[in-house]
Amino acid sequence: MALNASNLNEGDVHEEVVVDDLTRTQLVMYSGASGDYNPLHTDDLYCKEAAGYPGVFAHGMLSMGLTGKMLTNYVGDGRLKKYGVRFTNQVWPGDTLTAKATVVEVRDEGGDKVVDLKLETTNQDGKTVVLGSATARVDP
Amino acid sequence: MSDDIKMPVEGSHIMMFARSVGDENPIYHDEEYAKTTEVGHIIAPPTFPRSVAQFDPEYFLRWRPSQEWFGSGKNPTSVTEKPKSSGGLHAEQHFEYHRQLKPGDQLTVTVKPGKTWEKESKRAGKLTFTETIQEYHDQDGELVITSRGVGVKTERPVDQS
Numbered sequence: 431m432a433l434n435a436s437n438l439n440e441g442d443v444h445e446e447v448v449v450d451d452l453t454r455t456q457l458v459m460y461s462g463a464s465g466d467y468n469p470l471h472t473d474d475l476y477c478k479e480a481a482g483y484p485g486v487f488a489h490g491m492l493s494m495g496l497t498g499k500m501l502t503n504y505v506g507d508g509r510l511k512k513y514g515v516r517f518t519n520q521v522w523p524g525d526t527l528t529a530k531a532t533v534v535e536v537r538d539e540g541g542d543k544v545v546d547l548k549l550e551t552t553n554q555d556g557k558t559v560v561l562g563s564a565t566a567r568v569d570p
Numbered sequence: 571m572s573d574d575i576k577m578p579v580e581g582s583h584i585m586m587f588a589r590s591v592g593d594e595n596p597i598y599h600d601e602e603y604a605k606t607t608e609v610g611h612i613i614a615p616p617t618f619p620r621s622v623a624q625f626d627p628e629y630f631l632r633w634r635p636s637q638e639w640f641g642s643g644k645n646p647t648s649v650t651e652k653p654k655s656s657g658g659l660h661a662e663q664h665f666e667y668h669r670q671l672k673p674g675d676q677l678t679v680t681v682k683p684g685k686t687w688e689k690e691s692k693r694a695g696k697l698t699f700t701e702t703i704q705e706y707h708d709q710d711g712e713l714v715i716t717s718r719g720v721g722v723k724t725e726r727p728v729d730q731s
Contacts, residue, residue, distance in 0.1 A: 432608070449592060456590065463583070463590040465624035468631045469641030479646035482727035490660030491620050495591035498616040507597045508609035513616050514664030514718075520728065 432506035433568040435543040438536050444504040445530040448496040448551070452488065452525045460492045488521035493560050497551045500529035504547075505566035511544060515562030519553070526554045536568065543570045574678050577625045577706070581673040584614045587621055614671040619706060619715050620663070622679050659728070661699060662720035668713050676709040684718065695725025 449456070457471045466489055469476040477483040494515050501513065521527065529551040536545050545568050551560035581599070588598035596603040597613055604612045623629045633639045640649045671677075684701025691697050699722050706715040 456592065459586075459590040463587040464621045465626075465629065466620075466631050467633055469647075473641045475642040475646050476640070480640070480642070480649075484730060491617055491663065492591065494663055495593075495615065495617040499591055499593045499595075502593075502595070502616060507595070507607055508613055508670045510616055510667050512664070512666050514662070516662045517660055520730075 432509060433504070433545060433566070435536050435545070435568045435570055438533050438545055438568065440533055440535065442533040443530060444500070445528055446500040446503060448500050448527050448529045450526045452521065452523050452527070454486060454523050457486060457488055457492070457523070460489055460495070464489065464491060466491065484522075486523065488523075488525075490517040493517060493521050493527070493551060494562075496527055497529040497549060497560050497562065501531060501547070501549065501564055501566075504531055505545070505564075505568070509566045509568070510564060511539075511567060512565040513562070514564070515549065515560045517559070518561055519557050519559045521553065521559050525559075527551050527559065529560070531564070534563075539565075542567045544568060574680050575622055575626050577622050577677040577679050579614065579671050579673055579675040579677060581612055583621070583624075584612060584618065584671075584673065587618050588615050591615060591617070609670055611670075611672045616665060616667070617663075618671065619665065619704075619717055620719075622677075622704065622706075625679075658721045658723050660719065661722040662718075664718040666716040668715065671714065675714070677706045677714065680705045680707070684720075691724075693729040694727065697725070698723045 461467050461472055471486055471489050474485050477485050531547045531549055534546040534548050544565050547564045549562040550558055552558050585599040593615055597607055601612055640647050682703040684703050686700050689697045699720055702719045704717040708714050
């Protein structure tokens with residue numbers, strides 16, 4: 431399932447819908463697993479009446495985790511060397527997110543072949559929620 | 571260092587974490603399947619290291635008995651003074667993986683402060699960014715993961731229009 435350097439070309443794209451109609455339940459699950467119990471992600475009353483937000487929204491790290499699912503599906507398990515993102519917009523319950531990886535370069539690094547990827551995750555309105563990059567080891 | 575965090579990596583925690591990001595890949599929960607893969611054992615999803623929060627005794631985003639908590643109970647918040655900002659948001663996160671985690675690892679996580687900088691934003695007023703570096707060493711003292719997070723405090727809630 432791993433990628434092969436000889437089959438990769440600059441500009442190749444892999445994309446996946448990583449969540450369809452994000453639920454508040456998933457936000458609760460992410461809080462419980464990650465240990466980030468910030469009420470901004472689980473507590474509508476707090477969000478609306480104390481924090482000044484229209485309601486709960488997703489942890490940035492959930493957006494990154496969802497994007498990471500696309501990434502590991504694409505590059506294979508245990509192949510990532512680097513993965514980094516910026517959170518550019520909040521993600522809300524009901525959102526459907528599509529995560530996309532684009533091949534930037536295939537190169538040598540410390541005796542391995544690696545691929546550099548550009549990452550972008552967008553919501554159903556085409557708004558970018560995550561921008562990032564990753565480097566993964568590929569087969570020669 | 572005294573404020574290092576001890577993080578045991580456990581199979582059930584990895585399973586719960588993978589479920590929470592909706593990732594049904596069996597390498598995160600099925601030991602028999604994992605043995606047949608290139609890695610050869612259960613591994614953790616790429617963003618799992620941040621769940622070190624579970625093991626930080628001082629982590630401020632976890633409710634505790636007999637301590638003031640800013641979420642709702644009878645009232646929208648139990649903190650008496652009105653918060654000036656919506657608190658912190660996560661702006662950036664970067665990981666470097668030196669090897670894959672596996673159940674049974676006993677990690678020691680060293681937290682190092684990074685840079686701080688400010689920026690003016692139309693949607694949320696003055697933004698104050700703070701960088702935190704976390705280094706994850708395993709039971710043999712080997713560096714396994716390096717994490718760099720950037721948090722941002724906003725002057726006011728982010729405008730949604």
